[in-house]
Amino acid sequence: MEVKLHDIGEGMTEADINCFLVKPGDAVKADDPLVEVQTDKMTAEIPAPRAGIIKEFKVEPGDTITVGTTILILEAAGHDGIEKVKVTSHPANSPKLHEPLESFAAFKGKRVLASPFTRKIARENSIDIENITGTGPAGRILDEDIYQYLASSQSKPDPVKQKQAVVTETLINPPADKEIIPFRGRRKQIARKMAQSLSIIPHCTHFEEIDVTGLITFRKDLKILNQNISATAFFLKALSICLKEFPVFNAVLHEEKEEIHLASEHHIGIAVDTDEGLIVPVIKHVENKTIREIHAEMKQLTEKAVGNKLSVKEISGGTFTVSNVGPLGGSFGATPIIQHPQTALVSFHKTKKMPVVTDDDQIVIRSMMNISMSFDHRVADGATAVGFTNRFAELIQNPKMLVLEMV
Known part of the structure; x- marks a missing residue:
């Protein structure tokens, strides 16, 4: 099925795609957050209308889309909500290249519980939110967890990364005469x-x-x-x-x-x-x-x-x-x-x-x-x-x- 941008309040007509909270191949349950969008008034998450497998994205982060635009395709999952992965059999004397049949869920990325504002803090500080252990209910990542992680990482500078960053900044981002502010x-x-x-x-x-x-x-x-x-x-x-x-x-x-x-x-x-x-x-x-x-x-x-x-x-x-x-x-x-x-x-x-x-x-x-x-x-x-x-x-x-x- 097509998951589309709907009116999330006050008669909005369009929104910007901030980021996706899933990736193609992920299995999701009904009401799981799929994508974060930004309107003129607020940041909001678009939830899954039903359980299924994320097939493909139809838009990209940074796009401005109107209400009714298809954001992604959600395929129906198996009867139990989880699609099985087929395993090819091998001769008995061949190396152990296979494992017993397992669920698709074993391959999907870590499910992160966090509010849109918490995710925004992580993005602005170039932090992979999947690397953070949440201290909130059910492991939910809180704003304080991001700040604690940031303080910890800043107290342990990596000399190699610092040198690489200086070289990259010099080669790719030379001094410019004008400052550019994104209009989005x-x-x-x-x-x-x-x-x-x-x-x-x-x-x-x-x-x-x-x-x-x-x-x-x-x-x-x-x-x-x-x-x-x-x-x-x-x-x-x-x-x-x-x-x-x-x-x-x-x-x-x-x-x-x-x-x-x-x-x-x-x-x-x-x-x-x-x-x-x-x-x-x-x-x-x-x-x-x-x-x-x-x-x-x-x-x-x-x-x-x-x-x-x-x-x-x-x-x-x-x-x-x-x-x-x-x-x-x-x-x-x-x-x-x-x-x-x-x-x-x-x-x-x-x-x-x-x-x-x-x-x-x-x-x-x-x-x-x-x-x-x-x-x-x-x-x-x-x-x-x-x-x-x-x-x-x-x-x-x-x-x-x-x-x-x-x-």
Whole structure:
């Protein structure tokens, strides 16, 4: 049978082949991992749909393939799931060149239990994962096993290999004028998604300046009570309140049906910067969560995103997205690209202390933050976006009012 690339979440259309976890001739059981693929959001394994023997590969590592493409051919095994190997008989006086009939499984490579991220660590450090003894359940290889193996091998340098490496580097990889970065994996997938979004959605971006002095003071008061809640958690709760009042920004446009579907659930994605590019875990049902619950879940998802350990469920189903680039810098704003098919995205920028003129013409120092809100101009207009950000500013500038809105 043909094993094909299927949609593993969030309507993906293509993926990169990272590596094969089996080789031709291997006997596999149903649900055994066959191949590791990379989408714009995650690394995943494609399992065997049934028991059988790997006959041949139809693609190669590094290939970018679309959903429905055949990855490999899986032949049905014998009735017991193991195919037997025929042995040719020899004359009695001939040398012992044969053994008793044995199963094909005796010839197959070592079955390695390890997560895609663990395999990635091994590949990046040029380590043959089959040489490592796993310390996890059922002999599963853990990240720590890779690092331990790496530390052990580095402490025992091989002079011969070092000399060969220097010669090889000199002959094959002479100095070059330009550095080349491979355009594949998550970077390539992100590029495709962004280009798709810009080509479909007529983006319009509204900018606003918000006084966060009151929020900073409120958070300091909470710290005294041993309640360290991030500013972003307050932002998300305020956005959820705004989405309830301006539901058009929590919607999906079905242009062919001539319908705009408003979602009552607020599943807010948080853009996280990782070594392999942006990934967007999703906090589900923000409308039903307290600020403290939002903070805890956001922290957990961010840590998993950085470690490339998010599940499909944790990156799927977003209805609105935020990007907090403030800690990285950038004071004046940007024009963030919407996560298609969503309608809007808000980006928070760096907070700066600035002189501000009050209503009674007094000059005071306040902590000001710029935000930028990109929205689908087919679905909403600028006036509605201004109303949305004005309401958001009102809640953030008066954080005690934000708490009252939750009662």
